[in-house]
Amino acid sequence: MYEDFVLQMQAAKTAKERSSIIAEMCRLFGFCEVSAYRALRRNGWESDRKKRSDAGASSINEKDLSTVAALLQNSVRKNGKKTMSVENARSIMLQNGFDVPISTRQLSELLKTRTLSTESTSKPSPHQRMRTEYPNQVHFADPSVALMYFAPNGKQKFLRDDEVYKNKPFLEGRENLKCWRYVLTDHYSGTICVRYYAAAGENSANMYDFLLYAWGKKKDPLYNFHGLPELLIWDCGSANISKPVTNALKALRVETEPHLPGNPRAKGQVENANNIVECQFESLLHLEEVNSMEELNDAAERWCAAFNANQLEHRDTRITRAGRKIGSRTMIWNWIKEEQLRELPDEEICRQIFTTGIQPRTVGGDLAISFVHPKNKAATRYSLSALPDIMVGMTVNVQPILVSEEALALVSYQDRTGEIVSFEVKPIEYDRVGFDIAAPVFGQEYKSQPDTLIEKNTKALAEIAASDDKTEVPFAKVTDGQGFKTHSLIHTQADPFFKTQTGKQVEVAAGTVEVHDILITPVEMAKRFKARAGFIPDGFIASLKKEFPDGVPSQLVDDLVTEYTADTAVKLA
Numbered sequence: 001m002y003e004d005f006v007l008q009m010q011a012a013k014t015a016k017e018r019s020s021i022i023a024e025m026c027r028l029f030g031f032c033e034v035s036a037y038r039a040l041r042r043n044g045w046e047s048d049r050k051k052r053s054d055a056g057a058s059s060i061n062e063k064d065l066s067t068v069a070a071l072l073q074n075s076v077r078k079n080g081k082k083t084m085s086v087e088n089a090r091s092i093m094l095q096n097g098f099d100v101p102i103s104t105r106q107l108s109e110l111l112k113t114r115t116l117s118t119e120s121t122s123k124p125s126p127h128q129r130m131r132t133e134y135p136n137q138v139h140f141a142d143p144s145v146a147l148m149y150f151a152p153n154g155k156q157k158f159l160r161d162d163e164v165y166k167n168k169p170f171l172e173g174r175e176n177l178k179c180w181r182y183v184l185t186d187h188y189s190g191t192i193c194v195r196y197y198a199a200a201g202e203n204s205a206n207m208y209d210f211l212l213y214a215w216g217k218k219k220d221p222l223y224n225f226h227g228l229p230e231l232l233i234w235d236c237g238s239a240n241i242s243k244p245v246t247n248a249l250k251a252l253r254v255e256t257e258p259h260l261p262g263n264p265r266a267k268g269q270v271e272n273a274n275n276i277v278e279c280q281f282e283s284l285l286h287l288e289e290v291n292s293m294e295e296l297n298d299a300a301e302r303w304c305a306a307f308n309a310n311q312l313e314h315r316d317t318r319i320t321r322a323g324r325k326i327g328s329r330t331m332i333w334n335w336i337k338e339e340q341l342r343e344l345p346d347e348e349i350c351r352q353i354f355t356t357g358i359q360p361r362t363v364g365g366d367l368a369i370s371f372v373h374p375k376n377k378a379a380t381r382y383s384l385s386a387l388p389d390i391m392v393g394m395t396v397n398v399q400p401i402l403v404s405e406e407a408l409a410l411v412s413y414q415d416r417t418g419e420i421v422s423f424e425v426k427p428i429e430y431d432r433v434g435f436d437i438a439a440p441v442f443g444q445e446y447k448s449q450p451d452t453l454i455e456k457n458t459k460a461l462a463e464i465a466a467s468d469d470k471t472e473v474p475f476a477k478v479t480d481g482q483g484f485k486t487h488s489l490i491h492t493q494a495d496p497f498f499k500t501q502t503g504k505q506v507e508v509a510a511g512t513v514e515v516h517d518i519l520i521t522p523v524e525m526a527k528r529f530k531a532r533a534g535f536i537p538d539g540f541i542a543s544l545k546k547e548f549p550d551g552v553p554s555q556l557v558d559d560l561v562t563e564y565t566a567d568t569a570v571k572l573a
Helices: 003-011 013-028 033-043 062-074 086-096 104-113 204-215 243-251 264-286 293-308 329-333 347-356 452-466 522-533 540-547 553-570
Strands: 138-143 148-150 156-160 178-186 191-198 233-236 254-258 320-321 324-327 361-362 370-373 378-381 395-400 409-414 420-425
Touching: 003 013, 003 324, 013 033, 013 178, 013 233, 033 086, 062 086, 086 104, 104 553, 138 264, 178 204, 178 264, 191 204, 191 264, 191 293, 204 347, 243 254, 243 347, 243 395, 264 293, 293 329, 329 452, 329 522, 361 370, 370 395, 370 409, 378 409
Parallel strands: 138 233, 233 254
Antiparallel strands: 138 178, 148 156, 178 191, 320 324, 361 395, 370 378, 395 409, 409 420
């Protein structure tokens, strides 16, 4: 549109000719001179003027310019709406004492030039392409709501754009349920696995059931995708990161990694798979209905088998990367090697692990614990003596490892820094008579358990309290040989504000207190007499019975000893 004016400006020889061309543009297009020159420069016209030495510089300093940009950026809502104009930001800067010596238009142009405008900062950040090296190395999983429901009469229905899903019944008597679509993909081969559930929302039981289905063997031999991944990437939904699911996946040696919210590229493959399922499978249900969840899942499994194997007639479902057709998803997944394919353990054991979860155990005096492993189905002892920060009496969490030939257990606990650490431990091996084969043999070797944190702390504290080489005073090493002064530092001082108080003497009325002697039997008196004198005189018990028929006063024992020992001494003399 401006090409003719560009040619005229290039042919103009004088400033007068150029001014007339600019005036004509302003008349035709309603431009000001600045806009006319800008339009010409955008369409290829260049002035022959020498570039100014200060070109690109501005009278506003960089710090104030960045502050303006920060004001604009801070006003952008999460949905991308800009709530502050450049004019408003400039006004706020001026009102707060900042120097903005350029106009609003110049400020806007300068922000665009320096890539500080909200349009520039709102552009997506660059993303890094990722790759995997073999099938079943990384899987992605994602649940979403399907746009279908079943009416009370069992007839399949689809939501229209003008309908509100939450007000639509799913099944008669189960109006709060929705149809959830669970999709899993293998990153290397792009294989898609889908299954549907009736639920009010995401929950851990459905997610775990879906994972067991996806990783297990299917009925259709063509649909041979199965096996445990090394890493599972999913979103941060509460059902996914719940303890029952994550603990069960630890038992299967499947690491999990939730992607950050607001980062859809992190699981772009499974998001694309959701779109494929909705557009290429669920669209078929508009033409041929299903009448139950069982029929829906059966149709979904047959579609997945055909789609992954590129056996949908008149359609090419081979995976495309970098503009090149690689092959069918089933063919690529079949490149997996035997050592890379980890089979899912028995489904009953997998579900048992999900329901039982982690079990707490107390560390015994031999630094070992007992745990019933599903493989052994009997109490098995595990030694924790080699683990750091293990102490007698501490509580550890234990769960079985299912994908191992041995009955390994995963032990987790809190170390001295407060961090949760986990270790895999082997069961203790016993000989045929029930002895630990790693235990020392009497008379041949001696070894003690390694010091636990308690023993280490006890020894360290004893070292602090020990005396030095010069003196036997406790704590001499930390007090320069002096030891701690204790009671010698206690001194009292007279306080003029304190005075001694004298209370009233308590008087006991005469005749109110009676003293009673304790009476004992003659036999008991004889025992006490022998304990003091070493013998019992002849006829002693009989004389006591005669003299004290009601009992012998206990306080007479000393008098009797004195009396009889004196008589014996006289007789001996």
